[in-house]
Amino acid sequence: MKFIDEAKIEVLGGKGGNGSASMRREKFVPKGGPDGGDGGRGGSVIAVADINVNTLVDYRFVKKYLARNGENGRGAQCYGKGADDITLRMPVGTLITDAITGQVVADLTHDGQTAILAHGGKGGLGNMHFKSSVNRAPRQFTHGEEGEHRELKLELKVLADVGLLGMPNAGKSTFIRAVSAARPKVADYPFTTLHPNLGVVRVDHNHSFVIADIPGLIEGAAEGAGLGHRFLKHLQRTGLLLHLVDLAPFDDSVDPVQEAQAIVEELRKYDEDLYRKPRWLVLNKLDMVEDDERLARIEDFLQRYGWQEGNPLADFDPYAPRYFTISGLTGDGCQMLCQSIMEYLTNLRELKKREAAAAQQSLEAARRAELDDTPMIDGVDSADA
The missing domain is CATH 3.40.50.300 (P-loop containing nucleotide triphosphate hydrolases)
Incomplete structure (x- = not known):
């Protein structure tokens, strides 16, 4: 297998399903009221570090990963089904950054670590959420949110001592x-x-x-x-x-x-x-x-x-x-x-462990000193007042 340590991909979370504006219509139920369900959540794109993967070659050829949209809500208080997430398996040591801003999205440093690359959109609300004492037959509903869209740069840095x-x-x-x-x-x-x-x-x-x-x-x-x-x-x-x-x-x-x-x-x-x-x-x-x-x-x-x-x-x-x-x-x-x-x-x-322990002790000492310096109000700590 050819060793590939850099790749660029485009990820898009699924759109949330729209809410439903439905009215309950059943025989012998003259005042059914609103029963529109919510839309389902759009699918997300998730990266998972896998120790069995050692190259980014899969992402050199397939560059777009689009999650499915959530289903729309329906009547009878039926909620739309949420879409399944897309899982991308990447080598341990992969650094994921935004290709436009350069911001670090995730750094996969150990096996099994996960990171959401693109969130799916939330589903819209059905009209049953808008009923009130003055609005007994609401027609309002909300559309599902758009999924997150990103262009990402993948960079593999091998983990070695x-x-x-x-x-x-x-x-x-x-x-x-x-x-x-x-x-x-x-x-x-x-x-x-x-x-x-x-x-x-x-x-x-x-x-x-x-x-x-x-x-x-x-x-x-x-x-x-x-x-x-x-x-x-x-x-x-x-x-x-x-x-x-x-x-x-x-x-x-x-x-x-x-x-x-x-x-x-x-x-x-x-x-x-x-x-x-x-x-x-x-x-x-x-x-x-x-x-x-x-x-x-x-x-x-x-x-x-x-x-x-x-x-x-x-x-x-x-x-x-x-x-x-x-x-x-x-x-x-x-x-x-x-x-x-x-x-x-x-x-x-061992040196790094001692330095981390010393840093933790310094932080705890600073917190205790801050509590000791907190003024008292009528015998009650002002921080708790």
């Missing part, structure tokens, strides 16, 4: 094959990866994380070179970026330092928030460097790159820079890297 970043042929696909069961295409030419790939890395029986591999960037991606910035959005939900660098390029004229700096600059041009996301340096393809040259090449790269190691004795700092040396082909260093990632993600989750 870790994202891989680097030049084409930096060894990202080889690395994800080495640490997970994912099997992306690997070849000795650039842009082998044409769409994101996800892999589950299982560190032990109880701990695992999801890693995302996206097509490689090149210098000038902001201007559309290569595949451009199209797939960088898939890294925006990750908690950690791994910047893979090829320490042994085939072409001797290629400088790994310049390539690494170009990737960082392209990241900054695309999104400042993504640029400031925690990013680890992973020096790959050490198996292609002679044993007696490895240490010198690593030190030369770090010195010219301007690397500054974080303080290993400090408390957990999610933004502390770190670097690793691996070989995705032989697997050397991959296990240590995965264990470090798992430890980092565990500490990051």
Whole structure:
């Protein structure tokens, strides 16, 4: 199936049914009165996040989704039938925005989450609602409301804990094959990866994380070179970026330092928030460097790159820079890297829990202080007076 991560659709909720203006006419009932029923509700268009769907390809070809109208009301106090809703199943991680205003309509971040994209119109009122002591034979009724109409943009951002970043042929696909069961295409030419790939890395029986591999960037991606910035959005939900660098390029004229700096600059041009996301340096393809040259090449790269190691004795700092040396082909260093990632993600989750708990305590303390400062009126709290 072709990977599609963007689509535009048009949704229209069903119109509500009209109310009925009917008078009760039965034998031997001379003063029956009004008995017009209400119209039925129009159908709505609802989006549902489904973990079994992984692409937006269905919405590339079918672009209009129109819900049915509600039935009109009838006499004898018969209400019109409401129309069924339309359910659109979308991948988890789909961001839905209004194509005209840019307003976020829904962000489907977990399986089973639902969002109403277009509300159906309410049904109209029948004439039995308008009867009164001075209007015993009302002819009034109301029409059903029109359904909501929207033009929407669908954008899939894959959900992963870790994202891989680097030049084409930096060894990202080889690395994800080495640490997970994912099997992306690997070849000795650039842009082998044409769409994101996800892999589950299982560190032990109880701990695992999801890693995302996206097509490689090149210098000038902001201007559309290569595949451009199209797939960088898939890294925006990750908690950690791994910047893979090829320490042994085939072409001797290629400088790994310049390539690494170009990737960082392209990241900054695309999104400042993504640029400031925690990013680890992973020096790959050490198996292609002679044993007696490895240490010198690593030190030369770090010195010219301007690397500054974080303080290993400090408390957990999610933004502390770190670097690793691996070989995705032989697997050397991959296990240590995965264990470090798992430890980092565990500490990051604990940090976020503590921050959320502290924020909740501060909010409760502020509420208590506000209640304590509330003036008393004759022994009664003014807030309750």
